[in-house]
Every structure is written in structure tokens, then in C-alpha cells.
Amino acid sequence: MNKNVASDFNTAIPLDGVDALLSPASVHPKSLLDLPSGDARESLLAAHGILRAVLPPGKLAIYEAGGGSTSFLPLSVLDRAHVTVVDIDEDQIRNNTYADKTILGDIQSYRFKPATFNLVICYNVIEHLADVEAALLRFCEALKQGGLILIGAPNPKSLSGVVTKYSPHWFHVWFYRHVRGDRHAGEPGQAPFPTFFHPLVSLSRLETFAREHGLQVIYRREYESPRFPEMRARKPVLAALLDAIAVVANLFLPGKADVRRGDYHVILRKR
Numbered sequence: 142m143n144k145n146v147a148s149d150f151n152t153a154i155p156l157d158g159v160d161a162l163l164s165p166a167s168v169h170p171k172s173l174l175d176l177p178s179g180d181a182r183e184s185l186l187a188a189h190g191i192l193r194a195v196l197p198p199g200k201l202a203i204y205e206a207g208g209g210s211t212s213f214l215p216l217s218v219l220d221r222a223h224v225t226v227v228d229i230d231e232d233q234i235r236n237n238t239y240a241d242k243t244i245l246g247d248i249q250s251y252r253f254k255p256a257t258f259n260l261v262i263c264y265n266v267i268e269h270l271a272d273v274e275a276a277l278l279r280f281c282e283a284l285k286q287g288g289l290i291l292i293g294a295p296n297p298k299s300l301s302g303v304v305t306k307y308s309p310h311w312f313h314v315w316f317y318r319h320v321r322g323d324r325h326a327g328e329p330g331q332a333p334f335p336t337f338f339h340p341l342v343s344l345s346r347l348e349t350f351a352r353e354h355g356l357q358v359i360y361r362r363e364y365e366s367p368r369f370p371e372m373r374a375r376k377p378v379l380a381a382l383l384d385a386i387a388v389v390a391n392l393f394l395p396g397k398a399d400v401r402r403g404d405y406h407v408i409l410r411k412r
């Protein structure tokens with residue numbers, strides 16, 4: 142089985158403990174090494190630190206809800222885990238190389254035996270669901286006591302969140318192809334996937350839901366979308382324009398709110 146180890150040894154990323162003696166590529170998944178340096182990468186590293194510290198030693202049972210071809214988990218976690226992926230898209234299931242078991246199914250309705258998993262990861266998926274509550278209830282049920290849920294999702298109140306939420310799918314495909322340079326965008330099994338933005342995608346609502354359902358929020362961070370540094374490198378004029386729009390929009394927001402914080406990570410722990 143290929144657990145998707147990256148081959149890039151040149152990326153400088155801070156490591157901790159024993160990991161510091163190893164090359165980044167033997168510790169971090171390709172998804173992290175591919176992130177431009179900045180907020181997104183820092184937040185994912187912080188989330189990895191929490192997973193390493195809180196998950197129990199020994200073999201882990203992990204449920205990846207909405208698989209895809211790339212894992213966002215630290216390799217020290219992935220390498221000692223039995224990973225079950227559920228995805229609704231046959232091509233995505235076929236693209237997946239790191240799962241031990243793949244299931245073609247809908248995470249809003251698919252049920253596992255209660256208390257099966259140490260970790261549920263749902264990364265870049267909840268924005269695509271019509272019923273986020275149903276999926277979260279299934280995750281809680283499938284989780285062991287003390288188990289974790291890691292969610293990565295877009296912030297619907299950010300600049301990119303608002304644009305994504307209110308623009309048609311063809312625009313998302315155009316953006317991926319022409320701004321991000323992904324020639325295969327929109328082809329079967331390839332991002333972007335249609336979005337719904339159920340109200341529970343909002344981080345504050347998700348946190349309220351978590352507290353009401355016996356889940357403790359142990360990590361939360363809104364961070365600058367990696368699209369900004371990506372665009373600054375690929376399309377500097379467009380990036381400068383969007384940065385200027387963001388600066389003006391931020392003037393109308395309270396405190397230190399920044400509309401560039403387009404994504405978030407949250408880790409929930411089942412009490």
C-alpha cells in the first residue's frame with residue numbers, strides 16, 4: 142500500500158522532538174509540503190501536533206469522510222492507522238492510494254458500528270454537503286469516547302467564502318483552470334466539486350453544534366487561504382487587486398477580522 146509519501150526534500154518546515162531528526166518528507170504528507178509557507182501551513186502543522194499528542198499510542202482506526210487522493214494527516218499517524226474512506230464519487234475512490242478500505246457511500250447516511258474510530262477526518266468536504274448535521278451525527282456515533290474529529294473547511298464569511306458561495310459552479314471550474322493552473326479541473330473525479338454551504342459550515346455555528354452534542358473544541362484556527370500566496374506567485378496583479386479589496390473590506394469589520402482568512406481547522410474531542 143502506498144501511503145503517499147512526498148519526494149520533496151527541500152521544503153523547510155519546523156519539526157518537533159524525534160521528528161526534527163528526520164527529513165520533512167518522511168514526516169509530512171505531500172498535501173502539507175505542497176502548501177505555500179504561511180498561515181495555512183502553520184495551522185495544519187499545529188493541528189498535526191495536537192493529533193500526535195492526543196491520539197493514543199498503537200494502532201489507530203481512522204475514518205476519512207470524503208476521501209480524495211491526498212491525505213492531510215501526519216505520516217506518523219497515517220502509518221500506524223487502518224484508514225477507512227467513504228466517498229460518494231467512484232473516481233475519487235479509485236484515485237485514493239492510502240486507504241486500507243474504501244466504501245462508495247454518502248457520509249450523510251453511512252453508519253458504522255458505534256465507537257469504532259479514534260479519529261474522523263473530514264477535509265474540504267462539509268461545504269459540499271446538503272445536510273452537514275446528519276454527517277456530524279454519524280461521525281459522533283462512529284467515534285470512540287475521547288476520539289477526535291478534524292475538520293478542514295472554507296470560512297463562508299471570508300472573501301473567498303462569499304465568492305465561492307454566491308458564484309456558479311462553472312466559475313469555480315474557470316478559476317481552478319485559469320488562475321490556479323489546474324488543466325484537469327472539473328473533469329470526472331477532479332476538483333472543484335459543487336458546493337452547498339450548509340449553515341453549519343460557519344465555524345461559530347459548528348462550535349455551538351459541537352458543544353450541544355458532547356464534543357469539546359480543542360483546536361480552532363481561521364487562517365489565510367493558501368489561494369492568496371498561490372495567487373501572489375502566479376497572478377501578482379490579480380493578487381494585488383484582491384489584497385486591496387481585502388484591506389478596504391477589513392476596515393468595515395470589527396477588531397482584527399481579516400476577510401483573507403478563507404479557511405479553518407477545527408479539532409473536536411468526544412467527551
Ligand SMILES: C[S@@+](CC[C@H](N)C(=O)[O-])C[C@H]1O[C@@H](n2cnc3c(N)ncnc32)[C@H](O)[C@@H]1O
Nearest residue numbers: 207208209228229230233247248264265266269
Ligand atoms: C474537495 S474534495 C476533498 C477530497 C479530500 N478530502 C481532499 O481534501 O483532498 C471533496 C470530496 O468530498 C466527496 N463528497 C462530496 N459529497 C459527499 C457525500 N455526500 N458523501 C461522501 N463523499 C462526498 C467528493 O466526492 C470529493 O471526493
